[in-house]
Amino acid sequence: MERFLLLVLSCLGISRVTADSLSPPVNVTIKALKANSAVVTWDIPEGDSVIGFAITQQKKDVRMLRFIQEVNTTTRSCALWDLEEETDYIVHVQSISMTGTSPLSEPLRFRTPKEAETQASKSKDEVTMEEVGQTTQLRAGELIIIVVVLIMWAGVIALFCRQYDIIKDNEPNNNKDKAKNSSECSTPEHPTGGLLRSKFPKNNNNNNRMPSVNIIEV
Numbered sequence: 001m002e003r004f005l006l007l008v009l010s011c012l013g014i015s016r017v018t019a020d021s022l023s024p025p026v027n028v029t030i031k032a033l034k035a036n037s038a039v040v041t042w043d044i045p046e047g048d049s050v051i052g053f054a055i056t057q058q059k060k061d062v063r064m065l066r067f068i069q070e071v072n073t074t075t076r077s078c079a080l081w082d083l084e085e086e087t088d089y090i091v092h093v094q095s096i097s098m099t100g101t102s103p104l105s106e107p108l109r110f111r112t113p114k115e116a117e118t119q120a121s122k123s124k125d126e127v128t129m130e131e132v133g134q135t136t137q138l139r140a141g142e143l144i145i146i147v148v149v150l151i152m153w154a155g156v157i158a159l160f161c162r163q164y165d166i167i168k169d170n171e172p173n174n175n176k177d178k179a180k181n182s183s184e185c186s187t188p189e190h191p192t193g194g195l196l197r198s199k200f201p202k203n204n205n206n207n208n209r210m211p212s213v214n215i216i217e218v
Contacts, residue, residue, distance in 0.1 A: 022102035023048055025093045030108065031077075035085035035115040041077045042093050042105065052096035053078065060088035060109070071096055083112050 025042035032039045044050050052071030088111045095102040
């Protein structure tokens with residue numbers, strides 16, 4: 001690939017061999033515009049056999065031209081450098097073929113911004129990326145906290161269910177023990193338990209008499 005950079009100071013312009021069958025580039029635009037640089041992009045009409053390009057760059061109201069030419073390439077963009085901030089420029093693009101060059105494209109006019117505006121835009125983009133990173137970290141932390149809380153609640157519910165099953169299983173055994181203790185304390189006369197009363201009848205006579213005892217000596 002051969003690249004030629006020519007700085008031409010001319011009051012009459014640049015005379016070049018023009019190929020009548022070659023169409024000029026279309027959709028010429030400016031991208032990545034900064035205070036001191038920019039990128040020119042374009043498209044080639046379908047069917048044109050192009051081996052390179054040529055760009056003329058000119059300050060508005062100034063007769064000085066910058067001429068950039070590149071051959072043996074299929075690229076559709078070119079970087080402009082050493083621009084001045086807050087300056088108007090005019091750019092033309094031409095296609096190069098084996099037979100010559102195409103007519104000039106439609107003029108593209110653009111203005112470079114201030115260096116401070118470029119830095120402010122860059123800082124804003126950096127701040128935005130930092131905010132996005134912080135937001136992502138916060139969301140990740142919130143998700144971790146939510147997962148931990150859910151795990152704790154699941155553990156509490158599982159422990160409660162286990163204790164409930166243990167209590168439920170022990171209820172029949174407690175009922176059996178109560179029934180056994182009640183049967184041990186019961187009597188025929190008092191099935192529900194209690195003291196056994198004497199079966200001897202009470203003597204209602206106020207004069208308590210001693211039973212007679214007969215002693216027989218042999």
